[in-house]
Amino acid sequence: MIDIIVGARPNFMKVAPIISELEKRKAGGGRLRYRLVHTGQHYDARMSDDFFEQLGIPHPDVNLEVGSGTQAEQTGAIMTRYERLVMEKPGSLCLVVGDVTSSMACAITAQKLGVPVAHVEAGIRSGDWGMPEEINRIVTDAISDWFFTTSATANENLIKTGVSEDRMFFVGNTMIDTLLANMERLRRPRFWDRLGLQPGGYFVLTLHRPSNVDQGRQFAQLLRAISEGIRGLPAVFPVHPRTRKTLDALGFDAPGIHLVDPQPYLEFNYLVRHAKAVITDSGGVTEETTVMGIPCMTLRDSTERPETVTTGTNEILGVDPNAIRAALDRLFSHGWKKGGIPEKWDGRTGERIVAVLESLLPNDA
Known part of the structure; x- marks a missing residue:
């Protein structure tokens, strides 16, 4: 059982393609199962409920309902409540996405309970330690087992910190999967x-x-x-x-x-x-x-x-x-520069991530 962690608005766009691919493979006899855990870090319906409905994400299996508070208060509440969940019903992997407080807090909790962690959108760095997100990225990457990256630059950042290449998977960008899948539905x-x-x-x-x-x-x-x-x-x-x-x-x-x-x-x-x-x-x-x-x-x-x-x-x-x-x-x-599209931002990132997960979790059910 894979715990997929969401908590704030950016997470929903990033997990939707992964969940879609897991459901697709499950319908075809795939063995991977997941539990969607919403920490409640964003508790305003406009900031979360609309995204679940529009992107076809199933309602969470668990909502930790941490609500508002300072970053320290939210971190503590997420860790305490997620710890209780994992101790009662442990999973085989904690999958976190992006750089929000929920991702960092659940990654720490999972590792302390012996559950491996995979980080989607790993390795990105701004170099600005004044951003709370930068701290979250660094901490999450420091304790993750496997790293799904959006660019070659992210891989290079991880290599500089000592991460071995066999733990990194350059898969692309799940946010772009979501965008391309919904382009004709925009309103x-x-x-x-x-x-x-x-x-x-x-x-x-x-x-x-x-x-x-x-x-x-x-x-x-x-x-x-x-x-x-x-x-x-x-x-x-x-x-x-x-x-x-x-x-x-x-x-x-x-x-x-x-x-x-x-x-x-x-x-x-x-x-x-x-x-x-x-x-x-x-x-x-x-x-x-x-x-x-x-x-x-x-x-x-x-x-x-x-x-x-x-x-x-x-x-x-x-x-x-x-x-x-x-x-x-x-x-x-x-006018403005035309620009191009980065490598592997092609709408197939969720597919690549789930294929890797199947190889990493051969006995998961």
Whole structure:
């Protein structure tokens, strides 16, 4: 029995192709079984329930319901509750995805109880220890047994830490599996007509990292630069709950920037697919824009996904408002680089992962 761990919004997109492939093989007589464990790290229905429904993910077998709290409080609650589950009903493998707190906490718990850990999206690094996600990545990789990677760069990062190549599997990107599988199902959000949106005639904005949104003055400067640089076109800003608090404190007023609720998967990626460009501080969004060929501007000083820059449509701008204005001027005046699609981002990653799992767990049932 494989425990597949989910807890936060990015996880759902990453596990969907793995679950789909497991179910497909099970119907054909495959022997691998799984238990879907939702930690409850994201407890808002808009941040989780919509994703289960839209992506065809079955309802969790277990929900640990940890809810809100500081990172330490959430980590402790996840470890305590997952430990209880594993002690009562142990599995043969703990499969964690990405770099959220749930992945790190469950990986630690599993290893201490003698359950091996496999990490999907292993080896990515930003080099920025100010990001909680970077700590989660490093810790999870330090205690994993097997590593599923999205790029050759991720493999190189793992080799530098002493991981042997026979424990690494370059399989591609499950987020892209999900995107490609749902491309024809993407749908307009309800506010499309109300905001007067037209394909190629608006921007998508996503900002949620504490370094960008928790400091009111810095946040206001970023929004002002974006508002001035989009030249009268609308910018749709799905607002993360953390960001909403800061905007309320600021008394938000940036012409052209339209605040909307967090969007379900199909609606959000419809917006991205038809945007003139995306301005973001999310790593996952840069992967989706790369595959869809949409210009992407990342408001960070580093990225854990360098292939979105070297191969894809993404550029790292930092957080200097003048750099943002300059990039927007360039977009309007000269266009943007076309980019390409990284190796193995082909929609078959889930298939490759499950094939490896079958070889690693010959007696699993």
